[in-house]
Amino acid sequence: MSENGLLTVAGLSKLFPVKKRTYSLRVRNFIHAVDGLSFSVERGEVFGLVGESGCGKTTTGKLIVKLLDPTAGAVLLGGENTASIRRGKPLRAFRRRVQMIFQDPYESLNPRFTVFDTVAEPLVVQNRHSVAERERAVAEILVAVGLAPPETFMFRFPHELSGGQRQRVSIARAMVIHPDFVAADEPTSMLDVSIRAGIMELLLGLRADLGVSYLYITHDLAVARYMCNRIGVMYLGKIVELGPAEEVVQNSLHPYTQALIASVPVPDPTYHRQPGEIKGDVAAPIDPPARCRFYPRCPRGDKQCEEVSHPPLDELQPGHFVACYKASAQSRG
Amino acid sequence: MALLTVQDLTMHYRTKLGGVHAVDGVSFAMAEGEAIGLVGESGCGKTSVAMALLRLLPDNAQILGGEILFEGRDLVKLSEHEMRKVRWRSISMVFQAAMNSLNPVYRVGQQIIEAIQQHLSVSEREARSRVAEHYNLVGLDPKLMDRYPHEYSGGMKQRAVIAMALACSPKLIIADEPTTALDVIVQDRILRRINEVRAEFNMAMMYISHDIAVIAEVAERIGVMYAGWIVEMADTVSVFKHPAHPYTIALMSAFPSIKGDKRVLAQLPGEPPNLLAPPSGCRFHPRCPHATAECVDEAPRLEEIDKGHFVSCWHPQRRSQ
Numbered sequence: 001m002s003e004n005g006l007l008t009v010a011g012l013s014k015l016f017p018v019k020k021r022t023y024s025l026r027v028r029n030f031i032h033a034v035d036g037l038s039f040s041v042e043r044g045e046v047f048g049l050v051g052e053s054g055c056g057k058t059t060t061g062k063l064i065v066k067l068l069d070p071t072a073g074a075v076l077l078g079g080e081n082t083a084s085i086r087r088g089k090p091l092r093a094f095r096r097r098v099q100m101i102f103q104d105p106y107e108s109l110n111p112r113f114t115v116f117d118t119v120a121e122p123l124v125v126q127n128r129h130s131v132a133e134r135e136r137a138v139a140e141i142l143v144a145v146g147l148a149p150p151e152t153f154m155f156r157f158p159h160e161l162s163g164g165q166r167q168r169v170s171i172a173r174a175m176v177i178h179p180d181f182v183a184a185d186e187p188t189s190m191l192d193v194s195i196r197a198g199i200m201e202l203l204l205g206l207r208a209d210l211g212v213s214y215l216y217i218t219h220d221l222a223v224a225r226y227m228c229n230r231i232g233v234m235y236l237g238k239i240v241e242l243g244p245a246e247e248v249v250q251n252s253l254h255p256y257t258q259a260l261i262a263s264v265p266v267p268d269p270t271y272h273r274q275p276g277e278i279k280g281d282v283a284a285p286i287d288p289p290a291r292c293r294f295y296p297r298c299p300r301g302d303k304q305c306e307e308v309s310h311p312p313l314d315e316l317q318p319g320h321f322v323a324c325y326k327a328s329a330q331s332r333g
Numbered sequence: 334m335a336l337l338t339v340q341d342l343t344m345h346y347r348t349k350l351g352g353v354h355a356v357d358g359v360s361f362a363m364a365e366g367e368a369i370g371l372v373g374e375s376g377c378g379k380t381s382v383a384m385a386l387l388r389l390l391p392d393n394a395q396i397l398g399g400e401i402l403f404e405g406r407d408l409v410k411l412s413e414h415e416m417r418k419v420r421w422r423s424i425s426m427v428f429q430a431a432m433n434s435l436n437p438v439y440r441v442g443q444q445i446i447e448a449i450q451q452h453l454s455v456s457e458r459e460a461r462s463r464v465a466e467h468y469n470l471v472g473l474d475p476k477l478m479d480r481y482p483h484e485y486s487g488g489m490k491q492r493a494v495i496a497m498a499l500a501c502s503p504k505l506i507i508a509d510e511p512t513t514a515l516d517v518i519v520q521d522r523i524l525r526r527i528n529e530v531r532a533e534f535n536m537a538m539m540y541i542s543h544d545i546a547v548i549a550e551v552a553e554r555i556g557v558m559y560a561g562w563i564v565e566m567a568d569t570v571s572v573f574k575h576p577a578h579p580y581t582i583a584l585m586s587a588f589p590s591i592k593g594d595k596r597v598l599a600q601l602p603g604e605p606p607n608l609l610a611p612p613s614g615c616r617f618h619p620r621c622p623h624a625t626a627e628c629v630d631e632a633p634r635l636e637e638i639d640k641g642h643f644v645s646c647w648h649p650q651r652r653s654q
Contacts, residue, residue, distance in 0.1 A: 052516040192374040197598035263521035265546035
């Protein structure tokens with residue numbers, strides 16, 4: 001993986017303690033929500049994290065924007081380790097460069113703040129602008145996110161806006177300080193279809209205009225294919241496949257990605273999908289054994305997969321990484 | 334003869350601000366064993382249609398006109414007492430967020446047994462074996478009957494709720510977003526299983542969803558709803574391959590797919606209308622690229638433009654996708 005990326009994640013892990021019994025005193029078990037994740041996001045790139053619920057994609061997003069602290073590993077922003085950033089000035093400087101867009105625009109906006117208050121808040125926190133500058137910056141960004149003319153929206157409250165407009169406000173809040181990097185956690189999954197396309201186009205347009213990079217977190221492979229340059233597919237805290245979006249969708253090599261893609265309904269009634277071969281259900285990754293995480297459900301797994309540790313990401317084609325012993329063996333002939 | 338005929342159904346919600354025109358002049362028919370899909374965005378009235386069929390409407394809802402003929406009887410005119418016999422026995426429903434519709438303090442099997450005994454005069458033991466049968470049908474281990482809802486995963490709860498809807502062998506099942514909260518792999522398995530069961534027992538099925546990809550795979554015929562109207566209704570292939578209503582066309586091209594070439598998604602300007610004061614004439618005209626003066630003045634009727642292909646539009650489009 002390239003070293004000159006804007007954001008590099010190296011061996012990132014997050015364990016959450018769980019108690020097996022409600023009243024037990026000591027915590028002996030851990031959910032391995034994110035387990036040794038490594039990837040990097042280039043300047044101006046949209047990097048997608050896809051996976052089912054509970055695979056750790058949202059936790060990864062929160063670790064990157066420092067809403068959570070990692071158990072192990074590091075997040076490098078422009079080559080600098082962000083682990084030592086805790087509070088005060090360094091954290092403010094960090095937040096000026098890294099922002100987040102949340103999934104639910106009904107919950108992520110303060111109901112007592114007007115649109116102006118919400119969008120100006122990052123500028124207030126950063127405290128680098130005069131009042132006149134703030135007003136100009138808010139008006140500019142509202143136009144950029146399609147809430148024009150800004151005067152008609154600035155003094156409305158969230159309850160006076162539709163879902164699509166609210167999500168535009170939360171995008172404006174993230175973009176108003178011109179960050180380098182935005183983690184977008186399912187920004188369109190709560191929205192209606194006719195609104196969704198508009199928000200997706202808006203995010204892509206802002207990338208072109210402001211040069212921002214995204215970590216785009218979604219469960220929807222079709223959306224990821226549309227939005228992202230590269231996709232990482234996650235399963236129980238691990239990236240199992242990573243590569244250019246079209247490559248991963250059209251020419252997936254990991255059995256989990258293949259099963260996932262085989263399960264996505266296709267909006268074409270003349271197309272007949274074959275059911276994916278995958279067994280059982282997702283288990284919670286509480287102290288998982290060292291073997292491949294996907295082994296219990298894998299149609300291809302054998303004795304070898306059970307006995308050795310989780311496979312490393314292996315570059316099988318240029319830029320296309322897969323963590324599967326069988327796929328590696330196959331590609332080497 | 335059609336199993337279900339809905340004719341000019343009109344239903345409004347009374348609110349402090351006035352009447353919400355949730356369902357306006359909706360007509361369609363369903364044959365026995367047929368699978369139809371109602372698609373549309375939130376607030377288009379698709380769930381209201383389903384609730385009206387079962388007469389499970391909140392107190393402020395009023396059915397202002399039209400009829401719902403089910404096996405020749407008008408459900409609108411039935412008393413609540415008579416309606417209770419139709420509900421679940423003849424028409425059952427899988428609710429949106431069904432995983433939350435199980436009672437957390439009863440064993441799951443017991444809840445289904447209760448539903449069966451309410452409608453059929455069978456002994457507890459017979460009801461139990463019936464539940465076990467339906468558990469097998471939906472792919473659940475019958476041993477799970479004596480567990481509580483919190484011991485089920487999301488997909489298992491959804492299967493249990495489907496087993497409950499099947500329990501009295503109804504003629505029609507209404508499934509309102511049956512798999513929306515589930516992951517794709519689980520969704521795929523459940524939809525496949527429902528399809529198999531439906532074919533085996535020749536049950537009619539009405540799917541309600543915002544996801545046109547899901548509807549494309551499960552429905553034989555599709556009704557597209559917008560702002561309380563059915564704007565287009567046809568067999569699934571026609572709706573997808575030759576959509577005629579500008580809204581249907583926009584909906585189809587706003588959906589990304591993982592198959593085929595990557596194409597630019599079409600954006601629809603504006604937002605769905607406020608149904609307290611719906612637009613004059615055609616309700617889609619403020620967002621429609623083909624709107625003319627006629628569209629603003631007069632509401633179009635649902636007309637047959639091809640065999641079995643109904644469109645409510647003054648300027649139906651002729652093009653293939």
